[in-house]
Amino acid sequence: TQLLEQSPQFLSIQEGENLTVYCNSSSVFSSLQWYRQEPGEGPVLLVTVVTGGEVKKLKRLTFQFGDARKDSSLHITAAQPGDTGLYLCAGNSGYSTLTFGKGTMLLVSP
Amino acid sequence: GAVVSQHPSRVICKSGTSVKIECRSLDFQATTMFWYRQFPKQSLMLMATSNEGSKATYEQGVEKDKFLINHASLTLSTLTVTSAHPEDSSFYICSASTTNHEQFFGPGTRLTVL
Numbered sequence: 001t002q003l004l005e006q007s008p009q010f011l012s013i014q015e016g017e018n019l020t021v022y023c024n025s026s027s028v029f030s031s032l033q034w035y036r037q038e039p040g041e042g043p044v045l046l047v048t049v050v051t052g053g054e055v056k057k058l059k060r061l062t063f064q065f066g067d068a069r070k071d072s073s074l075h076i077t078a079a080q081p082g083d084t085g086l087y088l089c090a091g092n093s094g095y096s097t098l099t100f101g102k103g104t105m106l107l108v109s110p
Numbered sequence: 111g112a113v114v115s116q117h118p119s120r121v122i123c124k125s126g127t128s129v130k131i132e133c134r135s136l137d138f139q140a141t142t143m144f145w146y147r148q149f150p151k152q153s154l155m156l157m158a159t160s161n162e163g164s165k166a167t168y169e170q171g172v173e174k175d176k177f178l179i180n181h182a183s184l185t186l187s188t189l190t191v192t193s194a195h196p197e198d199s200s201f202y203i204c205s206a207s208t209t210n211h212e213q214f215f216g217p218g219t220r221l222t223v224l
Contacts, residue, residue: 033212042116042203042215043154088153092211096142096159103153 003027004091006101014109016078021087021104024071029091032072033098034063037086079108112138114206116216123194124224130190131219133204139184140206144213145177148201160187194223 005024013019023032031050035043047056049065049072056063060083062075076083086105090098113136123129133143141162146154158179159167166179176198178190187206191198199222205213 031211035215040201040218040220042114042205042217045212045214048212086151090213094211096207096211097144097156098211098213100153100156105151 004089004099004101006089006104008104009102010105010107012107012109013079015080017108019076019079019106021074021089021106022071023073023089023091023101025091025099026070027091027093027099028069029099030069030094031092032065032069033090033092034072034074035088035090037088037103038084043086043088076106079106081108081110084108112206112208112212112214114204114214114216116204116219118219119217120220120222122222122224125195126193128190128192129194129221130188131202131204131221133187133189133206133216135185135206135214138206138208140208141184142207143181143187144205144207145179145187145189146203146205148203148218154203157189191221194221196223199223 007022033048034046037043047063052067052069054065060077064073086103088103089101115134117132143160145157157172160179160181162181168174181187203218205215207213
């Protein structure tokens with residue numbers, strides 16, 4: 001069974017601070033996806049990383065896929081209250097199902 | 111981006127009744143759709159994988175007779191919670207998979223069983 005360890009589970013910060021969320025596994029993934037979910041809504045796909053060592057930027061969000069494709073990180077610069085939500089990483093091993101991390105609940109206070 | 115709709119968004123029913131939830135991929139065809147259950151402040155728990163034209167594959171511990179899944183077309187999958195009980199109350203989310211295995215999620219259905 002593949003596992004994806006996501007940390008931290010909870011993060012409460014002030015507006016303007018930076019933060020990093022980590023997803024680690026002992027398994028290799030062919031791709032890894034990051035989602036953001038707001039209460040009462042479905043997860044929204046932020047990015048898919050495919051190549052080992054890949055870095056993708058989405059405004060203030062920077063996503064990195066580890067060289068060995070076993071880990072990934074999400075870094076948010078100058079967090080804003082609108083960034084509040086549940087962040088989920090999910091790994092794909094080449095089949096259609098995803099392995100989800102347990103999620104990081106981020107609260108950004110004004 | 112790919113859009114997935116889910117209906118209804120909220121449903122309240124009495125114990126013992128059945129509830130059907132629809133999941134549609136609006137702008138792409140999905141050979142595979144997934145049904146998840148989510149408890150408050152937790153990650154998604156995969157219930158079953160639904161392939162068009164074939165029987166769904168259920169995860170361990172998920173009763174297939176309790177949660178009936180039908181994937182009648184490339185754009186529609188349904189989940190029927192049969193004889194619902196209060197412990198079935200939850201947030202149910204579907205997703206549809208593209209050919210490169212990206213999953214796009216519906217907005218979810220909040221089920222409350224009284």
